[in-house]
Amino acid sequence: DTAVSQTPKYLVTQMGNDKSIKCEQNLGHDTMYWYKQDSKKFLKIMFSYNNKELIINETVPNRFSPKSPDKAHLNLHINSLELGDSAVYFCASSQYLGQAGEAFFGQGTRLTVV
Amino acid sequence: AQTVTQSQPEMSVQEAETVTLSCTYDTSESDYYLFWYKQPPSRQMILVIRQEAYKQQNATENRFSVNFQKAAKSFSLKISDSQLGDAAMYFCALTGANSKLTFGKGITLSVRP
Numbered sequence: 001d002t003a004v005s006q007t008p009k010y011l012v013t014q015m016g017n018d019k020s021i022k023c024e025q026n027l028g029h030d031t032m033y034w035y036k037q038d039s040k041k042f043l044k045i046m047f048s049y050n051n052k053e054l055i056i057n058e059t060v061p062n063r064f065s066p067k068s069p070d071k072a073h074l075n076l077h078i079n080s081l082e083l084g085d086s087a088v089y090f091c092a093s094s095q096y097l098g099q100a101g102e103a104f105f106g107q108g109t110r111l112t113v114v
Numbered sequence: 115a116q117t118v119t120q121s122q123p124e125m126s127v128q129e130a131e132t133v134t135l136s137c138t139y140d141t142s143e144s145d146y147y148l149f150w151y152k153q154p155p156s157r158q159m160i161l162v163i164r165q166e167a168y169k170q171q172n173a174t175e176n177r178f179s180v181n182f183q184k185a186a187k188s189f190s191l192k193i194s195d196s197q198l199g200d201a202a203m204y205f206c207a208l209t210g211a212n213s214k215l216t217f218g219k220g221i222t223l224s225v226r227p
Contacts, residue, residue: 033215041153041203043217056214088157100215101149101207105159 003027006091006106013081014114021076021109023091029104031055031097032074034066035090037108043090049074050097081113116141118208120218127196128226134181135191135221137206146210148182150191153220154202162204165189193223201225 004025013019025032033056034046048056052068063079074093078085088110092103117140127133139148150162165173165182172180177197181190193200206218 031213041220043205043220045214045216048213056212090159092159097213098211100213101147101164101209102161103215108157110157 002106003104004091004093004106006089006109008109009107010110010112012112012114015081015083017081018077018079019081019111020078021089021091021111023074023076023106025072025091025093025104027093027095027104028072029093029095030071031094031099031103032068032071033090033092033094033100033103034074034076035092035105037088037090039087045100046089047074047076048097048100055097078111081111083113086111086113116143116146116208116210116212116214116216118206118216118218120206120221122221123219124222124224126224126226127193127200129196129198131196132192132194133196133223135193135204135206135223137189137191137218139187139189139206139208141187141208141210143210146208148180148189149207149209149215150178150180150189151205151207151217152200152202153205154199159205163191196225198225198227 033048047066088108091106094103148165152160
């Protein structure tokens with residue numbers, strides 16, 4: 001049973017489209033995160049939520065909107081996709097807010113914008 | 115602001131040998147945590163080892179150990195008895211009170227049979 005699962009694992013879409021990536025964790029964790037890994041493999045935090053409350057919102061274009069319907073889910077919606085959005089997006093969760101370093105990561109979603 | 119620097123883009127080691135991956139960091143916080151993550155070709159991020167800044171003793175996990183030099187802000191990872199399965203990208207990372215995990219650029223480790 002996968003601890004942190006993301007869907008889809010691969011996503012190819014055209015510029016200008018809107019897409020969502022879903023994330024679910026079955027660990028009972030309080031905190032969830034979205035990270036972006038660019039083409040040079042650089043990993044950067046985008047958002048974190050704690051008990052459905054937005055905690056970290058890095059300098060991400062507002063075309064990116066996270067949504068946490070409940071503690072176990074954190075979805076990422078992206079509007080008006082651009083070529084530069086092509087990357088691997090990782091969802092992660094940790095038991096508490098202060099345990100970002102011990103988070104469990106999902107398998108990642110490779111987004112390709114053409 | 116906190117930064118993590120991994121200046122070596124890639125390294126290679128012979129199977130069964132020992133290799134050390136370097137990492138330096140900067141933070142204004144007194145209480146922070148350091149980590150090494152492994153990312154194999156499967157993309158899965160795997161936590162290898164963690165170190166609390168307040169602990170003087172270097173962390174060890176089986177064949178993996180760290181050399182934590184707090185004054186020098188250095189946090190290197192030593193892999194002993196390297197195995198083919200150790201081939202991966204390795205990321206050094208740091209988190210503090212802001213709960214933000216900051217990663218280095220990563221280093222690609224290859225293991226020669």
